[in-house]
Amino acid sequence: MIHTSETMYKYLRPDKTFPHVWCPGCGIGIVMGALVRAIERTGFTKDEIVLVSGIGCSGRMSTYLDFNTLHTTHGRALSFATGIKLANPKLNIIVVMGDGDATAIGGNHLIHSCRRNIDLTALIVNNNIYGMTGGQYSPTTPMEHKASTAQYGSIEKPFDICKLVEACGASFVARSTTYHAKMLDALLYRAIDKKGFSVVEAMSQCPVQYGRRNKKGSPVDMMMWFKNNSISNPAFKKIPSGEVGEQFPVGILVDLDEPDYLERYRQIVKKAGDDRL
Amino acid sequence: MKKYKDIVLHGNEACALGALAAGMRFFAGYPITPSTEIAEFLSVELPKIGGTFIQMEDEISSMGAIIGASLAGVKSMTATSGPGFSLMQENLGFASMAEIPCVLVNVMRGGPSTGMPTRPSQGDVMQSRWGTHGPHPIIVLSPQSVLECYTLTIHAFNLAEKYRSPVIMLMDGLVGHMWENVQLPEKIEVIDRPEPSVPPDWYNPYDDLPGGEIVPLVPFGDGYRYHVTGMVHDKSGFPTLVHEEVEQCLDKLIYKIKNNLHDIIRIEEYMLEDADICIVAHGSVARSAREAVNIARSEGLKVGLLRPITLWPFPRFHLENISKRVKLFVVPEMNYGQVYGEVLKSCPKRAVRVTRVDGELITPAQIMEKIEGTAL
Ligand SMILES: Cc1ncc(C[n+]2csc(CCOP(=O)(O)OP(=O)(O)O)c2C)c(N)n1
Ligand code: SF4
Numbered sequence: 277m278i279h280t281s282e283t284m285y286k287y288l289r290p291d292k293t294f295p296h297v298w299c300p301g302c303g304i305g306i307v308m309g310a311l312v313r314a315i316e317r318t319g320f321t322k323d324e325i326v327l328v329s330g331i332g333c334s335g336r337m338s339t340y341l342d343f344n345t346l347h348t349t350h351g352r353a354l355s356f357a358t359g360i361k362l363a364n365p366k367l368n369i370i371v372v373m374g375d376g377d378a379t380a381i382g383g384n385h386l387i388h389s390c391r392r393n394i395d396l397t398a399l400i401v402n403n404n405i406y407g408m409t410g411g412q413y414s415p416t417t418p419m420e421h422k423a424s425t426a427q428y429g430s431i432e433k434p435f436d437i438c439k440l441v442e443a444c445g446a447s448f449v450a451r452s453t454t455y456h457a458k459m460l461d462a463l464l465y466r467a468i469d470k471k472g473f474s475v476v477e478a479m480s481q482c483p484v485q486y487g488r489r490n491k492k493g494s495p496v497d498m499m500m501w502f503k504n505n506s507i508s509n510p511a512f513k514k515i516p517s518g519e520v521g522e523q524f525p526v527g528i529l530v531d532l533d534e535p536d537y538l539e540r541y542r543q544i545v546k547k548a549g550d551d552r553l
Numbered sequence: 554m555k556k557y558k559d560i561v562l563h564g565n566e567a568c569a570l571g572a573l574a575a576g577m578r579f580f581a582g583y584p585i586t587p588s589t590e591i592a593e594f595l596s597v598e599l600p601k602i603g604g605t606f607i608q609m610e611d612e613i614s615s616m617g618a619i620i621g622a623s624l625a626g627v628k629s630m631t632a633t634s635g636p637g638f639s640l641m642q643e644n645l646g647f648a649s650m651a652e653i654p655c656v657l658v659n660v661m662r663g664g665p666s667t668g669m670p671t672r673p674s675q676g677d678v679m680q681s682r683w684g685t686h687g688p689h690p691i692i693v694l695s696p697q698s699v700l701e702c703y704t705l706t707i708h709a710f711n712l713a714e715k716y717r718s719p720v721i722m723l724m725d726g727l728v729g730h731m732w733e734n735v736q737l738p739e740k741i742e743v744i745d746r747p748e749p750s751v752p753p754d755w756y757n758p759y760d761d762l763p764g765g766e767i768v769p770l771v772p773f774g775d776g777y778r779y780h781v782t783g784m785v786h787d788k789s790g791f792p793t794l795v796h797e798e799v800e801q802c803l804d805k806l807i808y809k810i811k812n813n814l815h816d817i818i819r820i821e822e823y824m825l826e827d828a829d830i831c832i833v834a835h836g837s838v839a840r841s842a843r844e845a846v847n848i849a850r851s852e853g854l855k856v857g858l859l860r861p862i863t864l865w866p867f868p869r870f871h872l873e874n875i876s877k878r879v880k881l882f883v884v885p886e887m888n889y890g891q892v893y894g895e896v897l898k899s900c901p902k903r904a905v906r907v908t909r910v911d912g913e914l915i916t917p918a919q920i921m922e923k924i925e926g927t928a929l
Contacts (some may be wrong), residue, residue: 292791323776328621339780339791344773346624347782348617349647355614359621359629360773362605363579367625367774388610541605548600 287312287322289342297336301495303454303480307401308337310457310478311370314464318368326367328357330382332374332408333482334401351381354389357396365395365538368468375402376414379435383415390444390473394537397467398475400437403482411485422489437477442530447472449530453479453502456526463528472536479524559736564702564729565590565632568658568722569598571706572630575743577656578604579629581618583611583637586670587726588660591632612637616644616657623648623655624781626746626772628710632658634726635668638677639684645719646685647783649806652759652770654713654746656706658722660729663912672912673726675836678891681721682865688803690810692817693721693865695835699733704741705862711744712817716809717767723864725887727837727914746770753777757788761805765812810866819862820871824850828857830924831879833872833896835861838885838915845920856924861892869899876900880929883907885915 288294298304315325322343329338331350338345344367348356357371378386378400389396405423406412413423413430416437420429442449448470452460460478467474481487481498492498505522507515512525562570569591572580580599582592592608599606605622609615612633619629633641638659648655663669664676677684681693692712696705702724709720747769749756756777760768771777784792785802793799810817821839824846825831834842839860849856859875861868876882882900884893885907893906907923909915 292789322778323774326773339782342778344778345780346621346773347780347784349643349783352613352617352644355609355617355644356621356624358607358609358614359579359581359618359623360625361621362607362618363622363625363627363629364772364774384610385614388614541600545600545603548597 283312283316284309287315287341289340293339296340298333299484301481301483302333303403303482303495303499304334304337304401306454306457307399307460307478307480308340310460311337311399311464312341313461314468317461317465318468320368324366324368326357326360326369327372328353328360328369329372330374330377332377332406334372334374335377337372351377352385353377354382354385354396354398358389358394361394361396362538370397370399370468372399372401374407375400375404375416375437376406379415379437379440386441387444390441390446390475392537393445393447393472393534395471396473397464398473399464400475400477401480402437402477403480403486405482405486407482407485411489438475438529441475446475446530447532447534447536448474448528450475450528451477451479451524451526453499453506453526454481455499455502456506459526466528472532472534559734561732561734562699563590564696564699564724564731565660566594567699567702567735568632568706568724568729569594570737571703572656572710573598573602574703574741575628575707575710576745577628577630577710578602579619579622579627580605580631581607581609581615581622581629582631582633583609583615585634585637587662587673587729588632588634588658591658591660612640613644616641616648619655620644620648620651620653623653624770624773626775628654628714630656630658632660634660634662635664635677636666638680642684646687646689648719649685649689649691650783651781652717652806653719654717654770655719656709656713656722657719658706658724660724660726662726663910669912671726673730673837673887673914674910674912675725675838675887675891676910677723678864678888681723688807690718690807691721691865692716692718692810692863693723694862695723695864696728697836697839697860698728699731700735700737702728703735703737707741707743711742714744714746715767716813716817717770718810725836731837749777758790759786759788759802759805761788761801765809767809814866814870817863818866818868818871820868821860821862823858823860825857825859825875827855828879829855829929830857830881830883831875832856832858832883832885832920833861833892834858834885835864835892838887841915841917842885842920844917845924848917848921849924854924864892867895867899872896872899876902881905881927883920883923883927885920885923887915
């Protein structure tokens with residue numbers, strides 16, 4: 277049994293970067309706790325992990341954790357991570373992005389990372405809103421929900437991140453929420469362990485920019501909403517599609533064993549005839 | 554790999570070969586004319602020597618990927634043309650701010666926008682300097698021949714490592730697509746990233762060392778854990794808004810280049826000693842300008858040529874010195890006058906321009922016409 281507080285202290289950079297920027301009641305801290313427990317379980321040393329993040333509230337996670345950390349440009353974290361992984365395949369790379377970061381500005385990089393099956397772990401913190409810039413609607417804001425740029429309610433159909441990345445060929449796709457923090461760390465552990473491109477969607481409450489505007493109640497109420505509407509994937513599959521409503525599946529949604537990009541690249545190297553041999 | 558000694562080479566190919574000779578082992582790019590041959594050539598050669606080639610989904614990700622690879626300790630490069638160069642600007646700024654060595658080749662074509670994909674231009678002189686936002690330094694080199702595509706690419710990597718900075722190879726489409734017989738030099742100087750001189754606990758990747766010495770960038774995974782961000786950061790790399798630290802961060806970016814102008818700036822002078830008229834030209838236009846000098850001299854006109862090989866930082870002091878001696882500057886360019894503006898800024902003397910933006914080359918005759926038509 278891993279205790280959060282002890283593990284957290286081991287991985288934080290307390291002297292450099294606190295207080296952190298997150299609002300009281302924000303779910304990103306819970307997600308960070310789960311990530312740290314997952315990494316602890318893998319047994320990798322701090323030097324074997326690279327944490328890359330985009331820009332946004334979620335993107336700040338890289339500032340607080342004591343790994344090789346890279347805080348990139350908005351939406352481009354996966355591109356930087358691709359370069360690191362190909363240049364040094366020994367490194368284990370975790371990419372933390374917000375929903376806007378990953379699926380709007382970074383949408384193209386996300387779908388191509390899936391297709392390429394590059395061995396990275398993408399952790400997408402989905403709070404259904406652009407948090408850092410003040411609550412504008414994102415590609416995951418539900419229809420009719422309000423945002424600072426959707427005062428009359430959003431009229432755009434939201435993405436289902438997991439379905440999107442599954443269709444694009446990700447090797448491992450899983451979803452959890454801040455209510456299911458333990459499940460989240462188990463899924464992250466599996467994702468880091470998995471060869472190929474893995475995506476874990478962590479549904480997280482943003483009480484300040486999303487919850488308040490949409491009358492979702494307190495942070496605890498928002499987490500209870502996650503609890504009441506989530507359903508394990510096998511059970512979810514049995515629900516007739518017309519009766520799904522707001523419910524969503526959690527747990528492992530895709531788990532494939534396919535050669536990753538580097539394995540295929542090694543074949544290219546063989547074909548090209550390595551001159552040094 | 555084939556041996557390339559006394560051989561007919563293409564400018565783009567020579568650039569790719571120079572990169573390999575400099576130790577570049579990671580290339581990420583997205584196809585665009587007239588730079589495409591660089592990617593095509595490297596997709597064949599890099600796997601042979603244990604390097605990595607990847608065709609990314611666009612130029613934004615290509616620039617991101619080469620920054621990532623460089624942070625992991627591998628010399629990296631991308632190549633593009635006009636529109637792709639615009640897409641790279643945000644991440645180019647990141648490389649500048651985070652002080653990540655890498656090389657970006659821009660084989661210029663006619664613009665704006667999609668412009669003239671197959672025609673050469675020199676329209677990105679200002680974009681190469683000011684395309685990204687905020688105060689930042691940049692090093693930009695402009696070759697005029699196939700041989701220089703090779704030697705200057707090596708130089709670009711050396712400057713990138715030495716000054717922990719992105720370096721741009723700004724080639725016009727003519728230089729990139731030119732075929733020439735070249736003798737590649739047998740001996741070249743290659744600068745690799747130095748080892749850190751302090752243990753991990755003392756390491757501050759953005760330290761301000763006495764004498765302006767630059768802290769080596771340790772590859773991720775080598776036991777020196779640190780934070781890299783595009784935000785204004787303190788000397789350890791963490792975001793800061795403390796007045797003194799903000800100043801230190803931004804000043805250092807500028808001064809690491811400004812204090813080393815003598816080392817960074819390369820120019821070529823031709824028949825300038827006794828000249829009354831100085832042509833300032835770079836890239837393929839400098840070749841026409843050199844011929845114009847020869848014609849002028851045969852007619853008894855005292856004309857010389859200054860060729861900035863380093864376009865940025867701009868060789869201001871050289872111009873200022875020359876301006877004390879010459880009566881007129883003539884600046885031929887394949888644009889409406891981007892270097893011309895810098896010449897005007899650098900010296901109070903009279904300057905005239907010769908412009909051409911139709912994708913055709915500037916001829917020696919065109920330059921002569923201007924010289925002869927301008928009263929001294
Ligand atoms: C190129 C660019 N465009 C826009 C921004 C402004 N910006 C910063 S964070 C952000 C959105 C963040 O939302 P999300 O990715 O969902 O993360 P969250 O803050 O909700 O965790 C935006 C638009 C930027 N930094 N860069
Ligand atoms: S704005 Fe929302 S996501 Fe951002 S820190 Fe505050 S609560 Fe969290």
